[in-house]
Amino acid sequence: MYPEGITHHPSPITRSRIGVFVCHCGHNIAGTVDVERVAEELSRYPGVVYSTHYEYMCSDPGQELVKRAIKEHRLTGVVVAACSPSMHEATFRTAAEEAGLNPFLVEIANVREHCSWVHPRSPETTAKAIRIARAVVEKVKGNHPLEPVRVGHAEKCLVIGGGIAGIQAALDVAEAGYEVLLVERSPTIGGHMAQLSETFPTLDCSQCILTPKMVEVARHERIxxxxxxxxxxxxxxxxxxxxxxxxxxxxxDPDKCNLCGECEKVCPVRVPNEFDRGLSQRAAIYIPFPQAVPSSYTLDEEACLGLEPLRCSECARVCEVGAIDYDMQEEIIEEDVGAIILATGYELYPVENMAEYGAGRVPDVIDSLTFERLLSASGPTGGEVRRPSDGKVPKEVVFIQCSGSRDPELHKPYCSKICCMYTAKHALLYRHLVPDGKAYVFYIDIRAGGKDYEEFVARAMEEERVLYLRGKVAKVFREGDKVMVWGVDTLTGKRVEIAADLVVLAQAIVPSPGVRTLAQVLHTSCLDEHGFLKEAHPKLRPLETLTGGVFIAGAAQGPKDIPEAVAQASGAAAKAVALLSSPAIVHSPEVAQVDEELCSGCGVCAPQCPYSAITVEEVAEVNEVLCEGCGTCVAACPSGAMSLRNLADEQVEAMVQAVLEEVAGG
Amino acid sequence: MEVLSQVEIAFWPALADSKKADLEAMPKGYIDAALINGAIRTQENLEMVRLLREKSKLIVAYGACAHLGGIPSLANLYGREELLKAAFGDGWRPGPPPGAPQEDAPPELLPKALPLAQAVPVDYTVPGCPPPAGLIGEFFSAFLSGEMPPPGHVFAKVKALCEECPRTREERVLKKIVRPHEIVPDPEACLLDQGIICLGPVTRGGCSAACPSAGMPCTGCLGPTPKAGDMGLSMVSALASLVRAGEEGEAAIPSENEILDQLVDPIGTLYKYGVPDMPCAKEGEG
Structure with missing residues (x-):
């Protein structure tokens, strides 16, 4: 049933009783390394009392083999010569634990990635596998049984960013019974979704589906x-x-403000309204939009004529409820949280960067979010499409997709993913609002992968007779009251010249600028090359960062549409809840430790630590949960006071000796 | 502490008229404790300490030279012939003065200066150059009370000097390396932080950080802490960890190497008392 193991008496020199288990990994190891010989050589190695090989050690029968040997041969340590420890270390440690052996007395000798995969089949390759296995036997001899580090945690979650992703994550965590702190840098939650007119492909009114969630956040007792x-x-x-x-x-004072709006009327200041993308003006005291949460006015200190010394005070004069308080101070809030969800969202790549499309100097060349405001019933034109320059209804509108995206030479190399869909929506809504208007869409190709997405684009093309032109636009410039668009239709091979009334650029999606500062605040290099938040693993850990307990949701991780952002937010919330509901944080005990008898507190170690795990007062102290056991401090410590658990200098020396020892016939 | 009233001086060539013959006349184990200072440099030194070992119950390596080899052991970096030539010039051969018998010849130079423990088994060590009064006191109170620590004990702390150093550390980063005479160090701040190579982090405490307190770096006279291993290598490893030039990463390595190259006389600085402990000095001559 099982291959016959080679049994030996324990070495007289050491009381270690170590078992060695050599895995074939099908042909992965056995195809290059003589596994039988490795098992046989190791059976003669001091301290080894049992040595065998098996086709797939990680399989159930393979694990059973390890467990049985632990019991039958009263093993004090196990070495599995197999693949990388990142693959199956946990498998074998768990198996050993089930057989009554402390899991930290189990080590993997990596004879696959470090040996069989990188060498041809030869006696030297087998000899190298033997050396690797011997070295790990030496390591196990010096290992001590350890217990995992367990610490408690706060039962609160911080959500950064109040867009739809942050809102959804906050609601899900709160619904699961945990306190949530939702932080938003602007005066209201809602994010970009609040600015949108309708949403593709269902054409739901964006605010209508968003505001109930905003209200829920405002009312939730745990948020x-x-x-x-x-x-x-x-x-x-x-x-x-x-x-x-x-x-x-x-x-x-949000509790006093009753949204009467008198303050706004008397305020002498007018500045561009960010919420309407500058299409309208607002006072220094303003509310971004009527359904804003919290439902209160905000006095923009920058725009106000002057708070110190007080120059105007008109708003306070007319405020019947006395909500305005010029002496209000900034507040510092300190909290302990167990998990953090980053949902910082996106911005549009600035139109000013598009020299080929007028660099933002042509008033009737606008970006897609600005067009959303023109389409929106709550927008500055009350839902009538009127162009910014003269307020006329545009009769010919050109939509340019991939503006700043998929352009590695000049702009962003990546696809912004949602522009194909919202451009179809823009063109379709425009045709609804201006039935005699003409809509053109320049595209590279249409990416409409999503439920009912392809059908939606087809509807724009066929039912609404939007003219899709496959090709790039070379130049956009102003001529009289027209915007000239020069492009190429690559399907007909003809030059296209359109005298348009309005041009809408589907600008690339870029990460919100605050995310960079946030990454610094979190002491983590969690950004990718484009500044989006980087996930721990693109396929298997898409909602986590490499920093434990910090999760990602929404467009901060990359361009995303609403359903995807919402799904990711719920996923991140589930991750956070899993952490918050666990009885304790469990961490590997294989970390650095300080010999307090030896440590003089010289402080050489602390600045070396990439995880900021060391603090030095009288002596150095290692935070066992932060420490990842990299050993940088051990190398730096001048007095030998710092060591790694189960990787002491003596063990490393013994391992080096074992590697250098001759292999017969090798 | 009153010591002299409690002991009898059996042999002290530097102070009393004691000759080798007196020592030879003593029975085995006659001396309770022999405090030996100096490195073992000549054949005569070697004979003397072997004789003392025979006549003494305890041998105490006293001072940095007996403990580690000391400054005379820096000569181990050169061959014996080279040394004689440097000291006496060309054409000089060790031997008796003209016309004198062979027994009047100066004692033969050993190939290397040795710490006492490499010549005879040593029971205890009172380290330092010179041994700090406090540590001498510790030894005598233990010795006279009859409550000696286990053999092999070094009468100094196991913690490094930094523990007792009054200086304060701020930013633990090495941005430059200077020699003590090149700057006027800040009186409060850690010398290592100011670029002066202070061996405090690898050296045993026990002197109340006398040198750093007086504005001079520790040169390591009390020897390495028990687990520091090779003192110089440990310090090199620490310096390599501390050195920073601009941004982190591989781009900074050339300028970081330049900073480390500013260390003048690495052996004289890092192994001032401990050349015999250097890994390369342990094999062969010179």
Whole structure:
């Protein structure tokens, strides 16, 4: 049933009783390494009492073989000569634990990635596998049984970003029974979704489906909403983050403000309204949109004529409820949280960067979010499409897709993913609102992968007779009251010249600028080359960062449409809840430790630590949860006070000796 | 502490009229404790310490030279012939003065200066150059009370000097390396942080950080802490960890190497007292 193992008496020199298990890994190892010989050589190695080989050690019968040997041969240590420890270390450690052996007395000798995969079949390759296995036997001889590190954690979640992803994540975590701190830097939650007119492919009114969720956030007893706030400092570690949040003063008491709007009318200041992408003006005291949450006015300190010294005070004069308080101070909020969800969202790549399309100097060349405001019933034109320059209804509109995307030479190399769909929606809604208008779409190819997406684009093309032109636009410029669009239709091979009334650029999606500062605050290099948040593994850990307890949701990770952002937010919330509901944070005990008898507190170690796990007072102290056991501090410690558990200098020396020892016939 | 009233001086060539013959006349184990200072440099040194070992119950390596080899052992970096030539010039051969018998010849130079423990088994060590009064006191109070620690004990701390150093560390980063005379060091701040190579982090405490307190770096006279291993290598490893030039990453390596190259006389700095402990010095001559 099982291959016959070679049994030996324990070595007289050492009391170790080590079992060696050599895996064939099908042909992966056995095709190159003489596994039988490795098992046989190792059976003669001091301290080894049992040695065998098997086709797939990680299979159930393979694990059974290990468990049985542990019991029958009273093994004090196990070496599995197989693949990388990142693959099956946990498998064999768990198996050993089931057989009553402390899991930290099990080690993997990597004879696949480090040997069979990188060498041809030869006696030297087998000899190398033998050396690797011997070295790991030496390591196991010096190993001590260990217990995993367990620490408690805070039962609260911080969500950064109040767009749809942050809202969804906050609601899901709160619904699961945990306290949530939702931080948003602008005066209201809602994010970009609040600016949209309708959503593809169902043409739901965006605000109509968003605002109920916003209200739910405002009313939820377990969500503490901090708008106009920024996370300033994050310290600590998974399960035990301490965060410091700065809340800017709004100078309006949200509990008193009744949204009468008198203040706004008397305010002498007018500045471009960000929510309407500059298409309208707002006062210094304003509410971004009527359904804003929290439902209160905000006094924009920058735009106000002057708070210190007070120059105007018109708003306070007319406020019947006395909600305006010019002495309001900024607030610092400090909280302990167990998990953090990053949902910082996106911005559009600036039109100013598009020199070929007028560099933002042609008023009737606008980006897609600005067009959303023109389409929106709550927008500056009340839902009538009127162009910015003269307020006329545009009769010919050109939509340019991939503006700034898929352009590695000049702009962003990646596909912004959602532009094909929202451009189809834009063209379709435009045709609804201006039935005699003409809509042209320049595209490279149409990417409509999603439920009912392809049908939606077809509807724009066929039912609404939107003219899709396959090709890139070379130049956009102003001529009289027209915007000239020069392009090429690559299907007919003809030059196309359109005298348009309005041009809408489907600008590339870029990460929100705040995410870079946030990455610094979190002491993590969690950004990819384009500045989006980087996931721990693109396929298997898409919602986690490499920093434990920090999760990702929404477009901060990459361009995403609403359903995808919402799904990811719920996923990140589930991850956070899994952490918050676990009885303790469990961490590997194979970390650095300080011999307090030897440590003089010289402090050489602390700045070396990439995880900021070391603090030095009288002596150095290692935070066992932060430490990842890299050993940088051990190398730096001048007095030998720092060591790695189960990787002491003596073990390393013995391993080196074992590697250098001759292999007969090798 | 009153010591002299409690002991009898059996043999002290530097102070009393004691000759080798007196020692030879003593029975085995006659001396309770022999405190020996200096490195073993000549054949005569070797004979003397072997004789002392025979006549003494305890041998104490006293001072940095007996403990580690000391400054005289820096000569181990050169061959014996080279040394004689450097000291006496060309054409000089060790031998008796003209016309004198062979027994009047100066004692033969050993190939290398040795710490005492490489010549005879040593029971205890009182380290230092010179041994700090406090540590001498520790030894005598243990010795006279009859409560000696286990053999092999070094009468100094197991923790490094930094523990007792009054200086404060701020940013643990090495941005430059200077020699003590090149700057006027800040009186409060850690010398290593200021670029002066101070061996405090690898050296046993026990002197109340006398040198750093007085503005001079520790040169390691109390010897390495028990687990520091090779003192110089441990320090090199620490310096390599501390050195920073601009941004982190591989791009900074050339300029970081330049900073490390500013270390003048690495052996004289890192192994001032411990050349016999250097890994390369342990094999062969010179």
């Amino acid at each position: 503490r909403l901090l708008t106009y706030s920024e996370v300033e400092e994050v310290s600590g570690f998974v399960g035990n983050y301490h965060v410091r949040i700065r809340k800017k003063p709004t100078y309006v």
